[in-house]
Amino acid sequence: MKKNHAVLATTTLAALALVSACAPAAAPTAQIIRETVEVPVEVTAPPIVITAPPEQVAAEPGRLVVYSGRSESLVGPIIAQFAEATGVQVDVKYGSTAEIAATLLEEGANSPADVFFAQDPGGLGAVANAGLFAPLPEETLSLVPTGYRSPAGLWVGVSGRARVVVYNTEALAPADLPADVWDFTDPMWAGRIGWAPTNGSFQAMVTAMRVAWGEEKTREWLTAMQANAPKVFEGNTNIVEAVGAGEVEIGFVNHYYLYRFLKEQGEGFAARNYFLPGGGPGSLVMAAGAGQLETSANPDNAQRFIAFLLSTVAQQYFASQTYEYPLVEGVAVERGLPALAELNRLDVDMAALDDLAGTTRLLQETGVLP
Amino acid sequence: MRSGDRQPARWATPTRLALWALSALVAAAVLLPTVYLFVRAAGADPQVWAGLLRTRTLEILGRTLLLAATVTAASIGVAVPLAWLTTRTDLPLRRAWSLILPLPLVVPSYVSAYLFVSAFGPRGLLQGLLEAPLGVTRLPEIYGLPGAVVILTLLSYPYVFLSTRAALLRMSPTLEESARSLGEGAWSTFWRVTLPLLRPALGAGGLLVALYALRDFGAVSLLRYDTFTRVLYVSYRSFDREGSALLALVLVVLTLVVLGFEAWLLRRVTQPTASATRPPRILPLGSWRWPAFLFTLAVAFLSLFLPAGLLLYWLIRGLNSGETLMALGGATWNSLLGSGLAAALAVAAALPVAILSVRYPGRLTRLIERLTYASFALPGIVIALALVFFGARQAPFLYQTLALLVFAYAVLYLPQAVGALRTALLQIPPSLDEAARSLGRRPIQAFWEVTVPLLRPGLLAGASLVFLTAMKDLPATLILAPLGFDTLATEVWSAVSEAFFARAAAPALLIVLMSSLPLAFFVGRE
CATH class of the missing domain: 3.40.190.10 (Periplasmic binding protein-like II)
Structure with a gap:
């Protein structure tokens, strides 16, 4: 009896191993795509012609x-x-x-x-x-x-890569959303926002705020946002997923993550992008x-x-x-x-966005980052 | 220093010197990252020191220690009953459970935490299932300390399970049986006889759990519990190398605190003199049989079946929506090669350290053994950048070679091998060696012919643990791997970081399967 269980478990493991070992082999086309790099689908580009001297x-x-x-x-x-x-x-x-x-x-x-x-x-x-x-x-x-x-x-x-506000389509319509990222400090947004303070793109947006608004106004924004208790996520992906699932109503992300969700989960995915029209730091590209x-x-x-x-x-x-x-x-x-x-993009020089240390310090002082 | 009438007959001086030299070399290698941290921290300006002493930092230190302590206690609470049930009782399917219960260790924490959140998070799978029939729209909060403790416990209890199980199997049943024959009940025998004998095993397993909790980044960040590792990553991401080094040194100090605490707990442990000569009597559970089975099933479900099932679900959903699988042959081979070599190197390095500390107990040998843990609580990025510093500058011929990556794995995961070998050696009475010597064998020969065969389960256990942790390693692999050296873990990372979940599922499942095999092998042989 004892022996039988051991054998059973081992065969199950072996069978699983077999299945997954077959899986990659069953997709030889994927291999070819990776190696010869004709981009698989939806390519509208002409074939490459590199004219080298x-x-x-x-x-x-x-x-x-x-x-x-x-x-x-x-x-x-x-x-x-x-x-x-x-x-x-x-x-x-x-x-x-x-x-x-x-x-x-x-x-x-x-x-x-x-x-x-x-x-x-x-x-x-x-x-x-x-x-x-x-x-x-x-x-x-x-x-x-x-x-x-x-x-x-x-x-x-x-x-x-544009910074956008991703919103849940069941909870909100574009008309409900403000023009400028500053307006999310309104207490009406309390508990409805997701953000990712450890993410590089989020930090670039905060750096852009420091450049466009100055240190003090950025600190005010961060403090007021903190008062709205935004949910903290690890990255853009998690935010888009949470917005799609309705865990939060809006999130600050980069624009392109949404399209991958739409591709994997279909048009029914309940989130869309909103490009802030105000031209402030929230409209950073x-x-x-x-x-x-x-x-x-x-x-x-x-x-x-x-x-x-x-x-x-x-x-x-x-x-x-x-x-x-x-x-x-x-x-x-x-x-x-x-x-x-x-x-209506924020007019800022990318080279001015290099003071990450200053941004990290500000985020730590306002308690946004540990 | 070498005090002792309990000392076994000494080996010849050259052999002993070689043991000392090898052990010192191993300890020096493990300390390399700490040396780098001192080099970097020396350049820190006073402002950074001031930043380090922020109240917030101290608060986070407290939170980190709280997490490590809670996870360790919870792991012991989960693992000891499971180990006892699978070795001493008539738990249904107990052989199968012995193979299944260590497996959660192979699930990378970044994968497990992600799946946990998508299953039990607000608006997750569970809530979705409950909404239609029961109208549930909110589940209890999983973020913060409780969620982090649950996840880390589910991921790391196998450390305690494996060490406790091995100790129970090797423990002579005569002691427990004498207690029973003297009229003690099963419960009080467990508390008064079994548990005290398990202390070294609990120490070894619990230490790995505590350090794992200190080091973890994936689970705590997804579950939004700020620990020291998160502060460290924030600091690295803002390119503040001096500040980061200072913070990492704090983590080294924390490790020393944990090590000291473990040593204090085990200050008066006696070395068992008898080892198992026959299997222990199986205790019938009676009416407790099915509740015990349900408990075991629940742990296995949450820690293994659920993550594996969700990964399969992602894979199938992705395939149905036309996603093609990437070829993973190369990545699988790289993972096997890197982790296999790391396991071999780590066991080879751990052997002299473990022998020295067990056969020549003393302060210095104990210190050397403890030093091998110095890097275990450091996040992979710290070790990796330290080796970039030394590799690119001092040993360019080694830089970005497989050799350096394997070295990094060995440095990172060595304590698992040391712990396994030490626990195994402690249970092999030196008298066996001595008997062989009295029959005319030379010391080395006696060791080789008598101790090593008895040590084999420990060697296998250590090698398997290093193998599977190296296989799921991400930070060191990303930074130190040779160019173009993709592993299964980097494939998972690459897909998840860009939200291609279906693509992440196949390599993640392969990691689980590949690292299950050696684990199943060594547990199956016990």
């Missing part, structure tokens, strides 16, 4: 090491597309922007990285301020509007961006890669696959998204 084609394509603070599911396909088109052997290290930036700071001059591709201006600023970036060529920088690149030419924005490490062993490939991220193909990829805003002119945004030009 003849001498570069003749030469050995060489290597490139990218440190990516953006996740593999977001940027893996487009990086692979670059490798495919150029023959460059690209190795990527993925992580969160803050952790990769901390790694770069510890590595210092011995970093194996050629390019840092970061999710937010805070990470780029920390690496730029440590003097680890080399200036980029003017023709790359000039592809994106001023404000979305480093004034010293140390990094360039690649795609735009942040840049994800890239810079070349000064110690790069492959500076030519690093520059080619950054230029590639600003090519029509790559910009189109960010628009259609990650639902972000292309920063290069002439690339259309995804259906259902308001055009960047139509948004």
Whole structure:
């Protein structure tokens, strides 16, 4: 009898192992997609044509090491597309922007990285301020509007990520929502808000408040918001999920998370985005961006890669696959998204959003962060 | 220092010196991250020191210790009855439970907490199920201390379960039986005989639970309970390396406090002289049989079946909506390779430390053994950045190689191997070795032929624990892995951080399965 139970449990485990071992093998197409990187569906972009100068084609394509603070599911396909088109052997290290930036700071001059591709201006600023970036060529920088690149030419924005208010469609209509993020300090919003104070994008918004409003008004906003007892979430994803489920009615997030929920759970998902029309810090459009490490062993490939991220193909990829805003002119945004030009964005230089330490201190002083 | 008439016959001096040298080397390796923290903290300006002494920081210290203490107590409360039920009673399906109950350890805390919140959170699955028939629109609050304690207990009670179970199996049944024959009831035998004998095992398991609770980041952040680790992460994310180092040193001090407390609790533990020669008598539970079964089922349901079931549900929902599975062969192999090597290295490093501390008990050997815990309460990011600092600057040829990653895993998870080996060694009377020697074996030979075979369950237990914690490791892997070295844990992270739940389910299930196998193997052999 005793023996039988042991055998039973072991067979169940083995059977489970078998099932899941088969599962990946049963999806050979997924493998192909990952490796040859024809972006699976909904691609409106023309096939890639990279026109490289003849001498570069003749030469050995060489290597490139990218440190990516953006996740593999977001940027893996487009990086692979670059490798495919150029023959460059690209190795990527993925992580969160803050952790990769901390790694770069510890590595210092011995970093194996050629390019840092970061999710937010805070990470780029920390690496730029440590003097680890080399200036980029003017023709790359000039592809994106001023404000979305480093004034010293140390990094360039690649795609735009808008701060929005995500709201539960069963509880609220757009007409119920105010124009400016300041108005959420009204006690009528008490207990209805979700936010993610440890999240880099939220912190970038607070940094933008400090730039646009000044230290005192930002402190007032944070204190008044605290009085409204917002629910604390770990990240944007959790907020969108909670808003969709009705756990909170609104949340401060980046615009593109919603579209992934709609794709996975269908149009019935009860949350939508509201772009604050007031033009204040709540209407911030942040840049994800890239810079070349000064110690790069492959500076030519690093520059080619950054230029590639600003090519029509790559910009189109960010628009259609990650639902972000292309920063290069002439690339259309995804259906259902308001055009960047139509948004009343906060007028702020991304490079001014690099004082993360000051923002963290303010968040701690107001009790928002531990 | 080496006081003792209880000392076994000494090994030859060269062997003993080698043991000392190896142990010192291991302790030095584990202290490497702490050295880095001192280097960094030395650069901190006075303002940072002032920040450290904020009342808020002290309050969070208190909350952190409260969490660690509560989780440890709750784990002992859950695990000891389960261990006793599965080794000493006629609990239905008890062999199967012995295999199932340690498995929650393989579920990464960031996955488990996420699933817990989506199941029991406000507007979660449970509330959804109850709303239609019963009109329930609000469930009791799960956030804060209670939720964090529940989750961390469900994830970490297996540490106590495994150590207690092993001790119960190796404990000579004669002591309990004598107590019974002298007229003690089952209950009082347990309290007066069994439990005191279990103290070293409870100490070893409870220590790992307490340090796990100190270190955890995933569960406390999802359940919104501010602990010291959260403060540390906030500090790292604002690129304040000096301040972060200071905070991490506080965590090292906390670890020392916990270690000291454990040592104080176990100050007068006697080494058992007899070990199990035959299986203990099975106690019939009678009318308690089914309540005990339900208790066991409830723990297994909450800690394992529910998370695994939800992951399957996500997977199926994703597949139905047209999501394709990613190929995970490479990531699975990388996970197995990295964790397997880490398990081997950790056990090899733990062996001299454990032998030295058990066979040559003294202050210095005890200190060396305790030092191997120094890094266990540090969040992975601290260890990883320390090794980036040393690796990129002092040993560029090792930097971003598998070797350095395996080294990091070993440093992080070593105490689990040390604890398992120590507990096992304590139960092997040195007299066995001595007998072999008196029959003409040389000391090493005697150790190899007599102690090592008896030690095998401890070796397997230690290796399995290191294997599975390395397999679910995220921060160290993200920062130190060779370029392009994806593991199952990084695949889960990559998908979850971008809200692709269906994609996260398959690698998460694979982590659970892959790490179940060695665990099932070693528990099954006992």
